[in-house]
Amino acid sequence: MSQISIPSRAPGEVPLDDAVVPFEVAALDVRGRTVRLGPMVDEILSRHAYPTAVSRLLGEAIVLTVLLGSSLKFEGRFILQTQTDGPVRMLVVDWRSPGRVRAYAQFDADAVAALTAPGDGDLLGRGHLAMTIDQGADMNRYQGLVALGGGTLEEAAHEYFLRSEQIPTRVRLAVAEEFSAAAGGAQRRWRAGGLMLQFLPKSEERRRVPDLDPGDAPEGTEPHVVPEDDAWVEGQALVETIEDVELLDPALSTERLLFRLFHEHGVRVFRAVDVEARCSCSRERVQGILESFPVDDRVAMIEDGRISVTCEFCNTRYEFDPTTVIRPDDAEG
Incomplete structure (x- = not known):
């Protein structure tokens, strides 16, 4: 061969x-x-x-x-x-x-x-x-x-x-x-x-490896050795x-x-x-996450007339006008 x-x-x-x-x-x-x-x-x-x-x-x-x-x-x-x-x-x-x-x-x-x-x-x-x-x-x-x-x-x-x-x-x-x-x-x-x-x-x-200690072996039991x-x-x-x-x-x-x-x-x-x-965050994804929150939570996030979110991974800060993520029909729901 x-x-x-x-x-x-x-x-x-x-x-x-x-x-x-x-x-x-x-x-x-x-x-x-x-x-x-x-x-x-x-x-x-x-x-x-x-x-x-x-x-x-x-x-x-x-x-x-x-x-x-x-x-x-x-x-x-x-x-x-x-x-x-x-x-x-x-x-x-x-x-x-x-x-x-x-x-x-x-x-x-x-x-x-x-x-x-x-x-x-x-x-x-x-x-x-x-x-x-x-x-x-x-x-x-x-x-x-x-x-x-x-x-x-x-x-x-x-x-x-x-x-x-x-x-x-x-x-x-x-x-x-x-x-x-x-x-x-x-x-x-x-x-x-x-x-x-x-x-x-x-x-x-x-490929044999030692058996792992089960944790409840009787006292004096010899460990498995390979x-x-x-x-x-x-x-x-x-x-x-x-x-x-x-x-x-x-x-x-x-x-x-x-x-x-x-x-x-x-x-x-x-x-x-x-x-x-490369982070997977984007403005569109963050907005989608915000819109999934209860409307009361979104309202509570407003500071100085803006809603701000910072990605924990890449530290990018996204700012939104509240009207883009809180709409009149949200309150009705």
């Missing part, structure tokens, strides 16, 4: 921002994807006057959502949302195929300001992380929940794949501000990056060598990073998926 020859080449040197690059390392039975975000994540975060720590946390949530949403094999939505008792009460990131993203955060400004060098756990507190897959009006939604108990978003992602998908997975997330010289002073821009690696062997035996596959051990070790700067560096191409990690085994890259910041 003839073998298919896959052409090889040197890694591309041109950095690629706002894109997801899927890859495969066949020798280790691993697949993954990397994401590098520049103008796209800066646009989302710069639309709000978030504290730096909140922007960084929301940036991590955006990277995680892009890594997961870009793996969907259908036209639909992937929504990541946290609800917790911490200073950052809620994060929402909405991915829409083929690569449109919007996001926002709700937080207690005083509680965030009171923290010194806060990490993910300090900001999030305790609650849950929900990941929702929406395939459209004619299909049921799928939702996975992960408890948040003071850990990081990376750790929450690992727990999600362990319990919901039972696929050995490692995720790396990085977010930082880039400072550059510009007329009038230093210019600040947000950058973000991430990598997800999954162990997907063809052999059923090699030795980690050597290939997966090596894959994880390679991912752990990645430094945040490598995921963010605008001068380092994604292909060069993957070559640095996996050149001994050979890495195959696939077509990149572009990502953009």
Whole structure:
């Protein structure tokens, strides 16, 4: 039987921002994807006057959502949302195929300001992380929940794949501000990056994972243990060598990073998926939502002779003359 020859080449040197690059390392039975975000994540975060720590946390949530949403094999939505008792009460990131993203955060400004060098756990507190897959009006939604108990978003992602998908997975997330010289002073821009690696062997035996603790096992019961596959051990070790700067560096191409990690085994890259910041709000949609409210609620929204609505995602402000959303026949109804 003839073998298919896959052409090889040197890694591309041109950095690629706002894109997801899927890859495969066949020798280790691993697949993954990397994401590098520049103008796209800066646009989302710069639309709000978030504290730096909140922007960084929301940036991590955006990277995680892009890594997961870009793996969907259908036209639909992937929504990541946290609800917790911490200073950052809620994060929402909405991915829409083929690569449109919007996001926002709700937080207690005083509680965030009171923290010194806060990490993910300090900001999030305790609650849950929900990941929702929406395939459209004619299909049921799928939702996975992960408890948040003071850990990081990376750790929450690992727990999600362990319990919901039972696929050995490692995720790396990085977010930082880039400072550059510009007329009038230093210019600040947000950058973000991430990598997800999954162990997907063809052999059923090699796909075995330990049984999850049921929570009610008799005292003294030995936990179920499955030795980690050597290939997966090596894959994880390679991912752990990645430094945040490598995921963010605008001068380092994604292909060069993957070559640095996996050149001994050979890495195959696939077509990149572009990502953009785009909100789905519009004046027409906002007006339609207003008209769905009871007329008394619309009247109560009038301030200084106008009705104003601000989109939580993109911070766009819409103003309406009350007569355009409150008509005489509304009062009769």
